[in-house]
Amino acid sequence: MVALDVTIVNIALPHIQSALHFSGAGLAWVIDAYTLVFGGLMLLGGRAADFLGRKRMFIIGLTLFAAASLAGGLANSAGLLIAARAVQGVGAAIASPSALSLITTVFPEGKSRNRALAAYAGATGGGGVLGLIVGGLLTETLSWRWVLFVNVIIGGLLIAAAPRAIPDTPRSLTGRPSVLSAFLSVVGVGALVYGFLHAASDSWRSPVTIAAFAVAAVGIAAFAVTQARSARPLLPLRLFRNRNRVGSHLMGMAIGAAMFSMFYFLTQFVQEILGYSPIRAGLAFLPLMVLLGATAQIGGRIIGRTGPKPLLIFGAVWLLVALLWLSRISEGSTYAGRVLPALLILGVGVGMFFVPLAGTAVAGVTDRDAGIASAAYNMFFQIGGAIGLAALTTVASTAIHHDLPLPRTAASATSAASHPVAAVPAHLLAHALAHGWATAFAAGAGFAALALLVALAVVHVRADEISPAHVH
Numbered sequence: 320m321v322a323l324d325v326t327i328v329n330i331a332l333p334h335i336q337s338a339l340h341f342s343g344a345g346l347a348w349v350i351d352a353y354t355l356v357f358g359g360l361m362l363l364g365g366r367a368a369d370f371l372g373r374k375r376m377f378i379i380g381l382t383l384f385a386a387a388s389l390a391g392g393l394a395n396s397a398g399l400l401i402a403a404r405a406v407q408g409v410g411a412a413i414a415s416p417s418a419l420s421l422i423t424t425v426f427p428e429g430k431s432r433n434r435a436l437a438a439y440a441g442a443t444g445g446g447g448v449l450g451l452i453v454g455g456l457l458t459e460t461l462s463w464r465w466v467l468f469v470n471v472i473i474g475g476l477l478i479a480a481a482p483r484a485i486p487d488t489p490r491s492l493t494g495r496p497s498v499l500s501a502f503l504s505v506v507g508v509g510a511l512v513y514g515f516l517h518a519a520s521d522s523w524r525s526p527v528t529i530a531a532f533a534v535a536a537v538g539i540a541a542f543a544v545t546q547a548r549s550a551r552p553l554l555p556l557r558l559f560r561n562r563n564r565v566g567s568h569l570m571g572m573a574i575g576a577a578m579f580s581m582f583y584f585l586t587q588f589v590q591e592i593l594g595y596s597p598i599r600a601g602l603a604f605l606p607l608m609v610l611l612g613a614t615a616q617i618g619g620r621i622i623g624r625t626g627p628k629p630l631l632i633f634g635a636v637w638l639l640v641a642l643l644w645l646s647r648i649s650e651g652s653t654y655a656g657r658v659l660p661a662l663l664i665l666g667v668g669v670g671m672f673f674v675p676l677a678g679t680a681v682a683g684v685t686d687r688d689a690g691i692a693s694a695a696y697n698m699f700f701q702i703g704g705a706i707g708l709a710a711l712t713t714v715a716s717t718a719i720h721h722d723l724p725l726p727r728t729a730a731s732a733t734s735a736a737s738h739p740v741a742a743v744p745a746h747l748l749a750h751a752l753a754h755g756w757a758t759a760f761a762a763g764a765g766f767a768a769l770a771l772l773v774a775l776a777v778v779h780v781r782a783d784e785i786s787p788a789h790v791h
Contacts, residue, residue, distance in 0.1 A: 320384070320446070320470055320473045320474065320477070321384070321411045321414065321415050321446070322442065322443045322444070322445075322446030322447045322450070323446040323447065323449055323450040323453065324353070324388075324407065324411070324450065324470060325447055325450065326447045326448070326450030326451050326454065326582065327450035327451070327453055327454035327457075327466045327469070328349060328350065328353075328404075328450075328454070328466055328467075329350065329450075329451075329454065329586065330450075330451060330454030330455050330458055330466070330586075330597045330600070330601065331454055331457075331458045331463035331466045332346060332349065332350075334458055334462075334463035335349060335400070335463050338463060339394070339395075339396060339397045339400060340397065341397050345397055345401075347516075347520050348401050348404075349400060349401065349404055350404075351516045351520075352401045352402075352404040352405040352408065353404040353405065353407055353408045353411070354408070354512065354516065354701070354705065355405075355408065355509060355512050355513055355516060356405045356406075356407075356408025356409055356412065356509075357408040357411045357412050357415075357701065358412075358508055358509065358511075358512040358698065358701045358702060358705065359408075359412075359505050359508050359509030359512060360408065360409060360412035360413075360505060360509075361412045361415070361416060361508070361694045361697055361698040361701065362504045362508065362553055362554055362691065362694050362695070362698060363412070363501050363504060363505060363553065364376070364380070364412035364413040364414075364415070364416055364417070364694060365416035365417075365420065365690040365691045365692075365693055365694020365695070365697075366553050366554070366690055366691045366694065367413065367690070368413075368416060368417040368420050368689075368690030368693075368694075369420075369687060369688065369689065369690035369691060373417050373420050373421050373424065373689070373690060374417075374421065374481070374485050374486075374487055376413050376414075376417045376690075377413075377414055377417035377418060377421060377481065377485065378478060378481050378482070379413060379414075380410045380411070380412070380413030380414025380415070380417055381410065381414050381474050381477050381478050381481070382410070382474070382478060383406060383407075383409055383410030383413065383414075384407055384410030384411055384414060384470060384474055385410075385470055385471050385473075385474025385475060385478065386406075386410075387403045387404070387406035387407040387409075387410060388403070388407060388467045388468065388469075388470035388471050388474065389467070389468070389471045390402075390403040390406070391403030391404060391407065391467040392464040392465070392467035392468040392471070393464075403467075407470075415694075415697050416690055416691075416693040416694035416697055417690065417693075418439070418693075419439065419677065419681070419693035419696065419697070420681075420689040420690040420692070420693040420694075421485060422435045422436060422439055423681045423684060423689040423692070423693060424689050425485075425486060428682060428683075429623065430623055432678070433619045433620070433622050433623060433674060433678060434619050434620070436619060436673075436674045436677050436678050437615045437616050437618060437619025437620070437674050438615075438619075439677065440615040440618075440619075440670070440673030440674050440677060441611065441612040441615040441616065441670070441673075443673065444608075444611045444612075444615065444669055444670065444673055445608045445611055445612050447582065448604045448605070448607050448608035448611070449608055451582075451586065451600065451601035451604050452598075452601035452602055452604065452605060452608075453466075453469065453601070454466050454597065454601060455596070455597035455598035455599070455600060455601035455602075456598055456601070457469065458597055459596065459597055459598050499545055500542065500545050500546065500549060500552065500553040500554075501553060503538050503539075503541050503542035503545060504538075504542055504553055504554070506534065506538040507534075507535055507537075507538030507539035507541070507542050508535075508538075508539070508698065508702070510531050510532070510534040510535035510538055511531075511532070511535035511539065511702065511705075512701070512702065512705050513531045514528055514531035514532040514535055515702075515705035515706055515708070515709040516705060516709070517531060518709040518713070519705075519708050519709035519712045519713070523709075523713065542554075543556070553691070554691055554695065555688060555691070558684070558688060558691070558692055558695065561683065562777060562778075562779070563627075563679050563682070563777075563778050563779065564679065564680055564682075564683075564692075565777065566679070566773050566774070566777035566778040567676055567677075567679040567680040567696070567778070568680065568695065568696065568699040569699075569770075569773045569777065570631065570635070570672075570676060570770045570773045570774060570778070571676060571680070571696060571699045571700040571703060572699045572700065572702060572703030572706065573703060573766045573767070573769040573770035573773065574635075574638065574672070574676070574700070574703065574766070574767070574770050575699075575700040575701065575702070575703030575704040575706075575707065576703040576704060576706050576707025576708075576710070576711075576763070576766040577638060577642060577707060577763045577764075577766040577767045577770070578638075578669070578704070578707075579703075579704030579705075579707050579708050580704075580707040580708050580710075580711040580712070580759060580763050581641075581642065581645070581665075581760065581763055583708060583711075583712075584711070584715065584756040584759050584760065585645070585658065585661075585756075586600060587752075587756065588648065588658070588753070588756055589603050589654065589658065591749075591752060592650055592652075592749055592752065592753055593653075593654060593658075603654060603658065603659075603662075604662065606659065606662050606663060606666065607662040607663075607665055607666045608666075609666070610662075610663060610665075610666025610667055610670060611665075611666045611669055611670040612670065613666075613670065614666065614667050614669075614670030614671050615670040615671075615673055615674055617670075617671070618630055618670065618671045618672070618673070618674040618675065619674045622674055622675055622678065627675030627676075627678060627679045627778065628675075628774065628778050628779065630671050630672055630674070630675045631672050631675050631676065631679075631774040631778060632771065632774045632775060633668065633671055633672070634668045634669060634670075634671040634672025634673075634675075635668070635672065635767060635770045635771035635774050636668070636771060637664050637665070637667055637668025637669075637671070638665065638668045638669060638672075638767040638770065639764055639767035639768055639771060640664055640668075641661045641662075641664040641665045641668065642661075642760050642761070642763045642764040642767050643760075643761070643764050644657070644660060644661045644664065645657070645658075645661050645757070645760040646757050646758075646760040646761035646764060647757065648753060648756065648757045648760065649750075649753050649754070649757065650746070650749040650750045650752075650753040652753070677696060679778065680692065680693075680695070680696035681693060681696065703766075707763065707766055710762070711759040711762055711763055712759075714755075714758055714759050714762045715755040715756055715758060715759040716755065717755075717758075718754055718755040718757075718758035718759070719751045719752060719754070719755035721754075722747075722750065722751035722754055722755075723747065723748065723751040
């Protein structure tokens with residue numbers, strides 16, 4: 320549900336803008352309000368699960384998410400929708416790490432956890448793709464409001480089932496985390512995410528962007544100092560003494576950077592260049608979802624024999640190949656000839672490395688740190704996505720400017736129809752946009768190459784290190 324929400328709202332943005340009279344700049348906050356709060360509160364949400372109980376926090380997070388979705392679907396103004404999206408971010412920051420930490424504590428390391436992580440990976444990866452399909456269907460057949468109401472239905476079923484379906488897990492820590500640590504984590508991570516979001520929508524040289532990064536640097540540095548000295552740290556620095564865990568976080572950032580931006584630009588390409596409707600655009604990604612789910616199950620079954628490293632290398636290579644393939648995209652490319660092969664390659668590669676990536680991030684973690692370790696894994700992936708989108712949007716915008724003298728806001732817009740370039744022939748505009756996105760895909764391949772380098776040089780976990788004999 321959380322992964323689905325990331326993409327399902329994107330499809331409905333033009334309808335939301337028309338219905339609630341959003342400005343061009345204000346519309347971005349429908350996405351950014353959720354992303355900013357989700358990323359900023361992730362560490363606090365994960366640690367709250369360790370202190371207050373994972374099952375309890377999972378249900379609380381679901382309840383907040385579903386209630387905020389209902390409020391957002393009923394919103395009659397731009398401000399109310401943005402506020403609801405921010406509360407959705409709070410719910411997601413609590414529920415998402417709680418879900419992964421429940422898997423970590425309920426299932427022992429080995430075959431049972433690997434199978435659970437395969438289901439988790441399939442839901443996470445497939446949920447994002449499913450959001451494109453469901454978003455298009457709901458927006459065109461019902462209303463944009465249903466991209467939010469659907470969370471109320473799913474959330475209600477989960478809330479009803481959770482008390483019976485999820486076993487009780489004891490609190491792994493007593494007391495409460497330091498208020499100062501919580502404040503610094505929210506300020507530091509929140510300012511960092513905001514800096515990248517603002518850079519993507521405005522400029523890297525904007526005073527607001529620079530100020531956000533400065534606040535982030537001070538906040539994160541102060542946070543690190545407090546964690547080293549605190550008796551009850553929010554994020555224990557001992558988690559980063561494990562090179563494999565550090566490697567999984569670095570890979571997560573690089574993969575998040577490559578994948579978030581890839582979906583962003585590819586969704587635009589199939590609608591702007593190929594002329595697909597929202598429903599058809601969503602269905603275009605269906606082969607990816609099917610393959611991703613299937614290969615995640617395969618990865619979960621064979622990781623006990625191969626160990627994580629070969630699967631991480633395999634997945635990173637295929638992600639790199641897919642992005643290099645997309646970097647040859649042009650205004651004359653077809654779905655069958657250029658887009659579909661890339662989606663098939665991605666389905667095999669991405670599905671294969673999600674299980675070892677999550678498994679390596681939480682392998683060997685004691686029960687007392689399961690929540691925060693899960694939150695850190697999710698946080699680095701989200702930060703990577705923000706970095707990638709900001710960097711590659713700039714790359715695409717620069718390439719488009721090279722071909723057409725468009726304002727920056729037009730070059731990075733999500734709809735060609737919104738570009739104030741009526742005097743520019745349609746074929747020239749299509750060429751410029753395709754060239755800009757192809758350049759972004761080529762730059763995104765650099766993030767995939769970085770993930771491959773980390774898998775080769777940093778990660779050295781063996782198959783026997785994720786067996787039941789190594790449960791802590």
